[in-house]
Amino acid sequence: MGSDGHTEQVMILGIGNILFCDEGTGVRVMEQINYRYEFPDNVSLVDGGVLGLNLLGTIAEADQLIVIDAIRNKGKPGDLYRLEGDAIPERIRAKNSLHQVDFLEALTMCQALEKVPKTVIVGVEPEDIETCTLEMTETIQAKIEEIITMVLKEIDRLGVRYTPRPEGSQDDVLSNTL
Numbered sequence: 001m002g003s004d005g006h007t008e009q010v011m012i013l014g015i016g017n018i019l020f021c022d023e024g025t026g027v028r029v030m031e032q033i034n035y036r037y038e039f040p041d042n043v044s045l046v047d048g049g050v051l052g053l054n055l056l057g058t059i060a061e062a063d064q065l066i067v068i069d070a071i072r073n074k075g076k077p078g079d080l081y082r083l084e085g086d087a088i089p090e091r092i093r094a095k096n097s098l099h100q101v102d103f104l105e106a107l108t109m110c111q112a113l114e115k116v117p118k119t120v121i122v123g124v125e126p127e128d129i130e131t132c133t134l135e136m137t138e139t140i141q142a143k144i145e146e147i148i149t150m151v152l153k154e155i156d157r158l159g160v161r162y163t164p165r166p167e168g169s170q171d172d173v174l175s176n177t178l
Contacts (some may be wrong), residue, residue, distance in 0.1 A: 007042045010160055011062035011117065012151065015048040015069040019086075021133050022077075022126035022140045026068035029147050036148075039160045041156075059107065065117035066154045068147065070126040070140075077127035078139045080146060084120045122150045 014030025017023045027047050034045045044062075048055055059065060071081050088107070107119065124147055127137040155162060 008063040008158070009061055010043045010064045010155070010158055011059070011066070012043065012045045012122065012155075013048045013059070013065060013067045014046070015067060017049065018134060019132055021128040021131045022070050022136050023129035024028065024122075024134075025124055025126065025140055025144075025147070026071045027143060028136065029068045029144060032144065033148055033151060036165060037152075038165050039155075039162045040160065043160055043162070056163065059117060060115050062117040064158050065119040065125075066151060067121040068151060069121060069123045070129060071121065071123035073123075073125055075125040077125050077137070078143050079125040080143065081125070082107060082125045082150060083123070084118075084122065088121055120154055122147060122154065 012030055012033065014026040014028070016026040017029075018027050030045055030047060038044070046058055048058075049069075071083070073079065073081055075081075107116065124140060124143050128141045152162075170172060
């Protein structure tokens with residue numbers, strides 16, 4: 001509950017372009033989380049893909065925003081990051097990716113609307129965001145479970161309860177997100 005008594009809206013936003021190898025990490029992780037867990041109505045899982053400023057309306061609905069993304073942070077491929085507060089704009093500006101600039105613009109526009117969700121970005125240093133392939137590198141695939149764990153920790157921190165999906169019901173979910 002927020003201080004005014006309304007239930008906080010939590011958004012888990014996967015950003016990236018799945019056509020370019022590790023660039024799609026955020027979307028892939030969000031899909032996995034959606035595939036494995038059920039969340040209450042105040043939690044939405046969004047495939048941000050490359051929506052750019054079209055994300056504005058979506059982001060503005062959230063009180064708490066957890067973003068999953070590939071982040072170029074001059075680290076080595078597979079390094080994991082958790083960014084919040086003032087660290088976010090610097091890191092996003094440093095990334096050479098079009099959709100990141102759009103995401104920053106959308107967050108900045110939220111500030112103009114005086115409705116900025118509390119944002120945490122969970123990410124991984126990509127190995128390859130140039131190659132046109134749906135496959136992620138082995139380096140990054142090996143980090144997916146750790147990234148999922150980091151996202152679930154953020155959800156726990158917000159006090160959101162979620163439950164693992166029963167085996168077998170997962171096929172229905174995936175067809176809804178495509």
